[in-house]
Amino acid sequence: MEQTVIIKCGGSVLQALEPSFFERLRDMQKDGKHIILVHGGGPAITKYMNVLSIPTEFINGVRRTSVRAAETAEMVLAGQLNPWFVYQLNQLGLKAIGINGNDGALLECDYLKKEEWGHVGKILKVNRGTLTQLIKAGFVPVIASVSRNLSGEILNLNADTVAFEVASAMEAESLIFVTDVDGIMAEGKTVQKATIDSINELIDGGIITGGMIPKVHAAINCLKSKIKEIQIVGKEMKGTLIVKEEVLS
């Protein structure tokens, strides 16, 4: 859909977003952009898992998810953070509507690899019509990164991956990852422009680790699916621009 912008807000920053972020969304709307928000909530899921004495395990930024961890993820993402975020957006006049992968059959999912990852999902299809209808009705869809498969089992989805899949299905013009750091950092500084090659070097060199890995993988997949503009930014919306290859000027 023309002029669609996907903005993914990480759980690391979601509840610390500042008025300038919401103003930026309003400005984008005034410029005729269709906004779709995707949010995570990793730290809050971990917090509740600790309360419930459920062990936490991450591999390369992705949570290995037991049944109880999946139940906690659904409860926290769809039951707590999504309504909270929608409320904030509505307060500012953005006409937000909260959905998860299960609502309007938005995300067709199944197990990524059950023996290895447990209840982590992979997205088979994004039902573009659900989002298009909401946008046409003037809503800002706010997507929580959890869904169910056809048998009703809960699947925990990495929010960076959801953002990429939604951006790709909607043929979005840009995807912005908002996180708790000002983009990709190397040698103590923000990398202003990163290419697929430079990202792979930073991963191989152990500079990009943990939660940054699903983000850069999603960004690389975006480049391959022709999304023109991809950014990883902090709360001030400043950070790294990800481009296919560096053009020498």
Ligand SMILES: Nc1ncnc2c1ncn2[C@@H]1O[C@H](COP(=O)(O)OP(=O)(O)O)[C@@H](O)[C@H]1O
């Ligand atoms: N090279 C890097 N540059 C920036 N952040 C990095 C890098 N490598 C690892 N990280 C980690 O990635 C984190 C962001 O990912 P994550 O915690 O999953 O955030 P979110 O909840 O926003 O998805 C940063 O806070 C930082 O600790």
Ligand SMILES: CC(=O)N[C@@H](CCC(=O)OP(=O)(O)O)C(=O)O
């Ligand atoms: C499978 C998987 O890793 N799911 C994530 C879902 C939340 C998420 O992605 O939150 P952030 O955006 O804050 O990282 C998790 O359980 O933490």
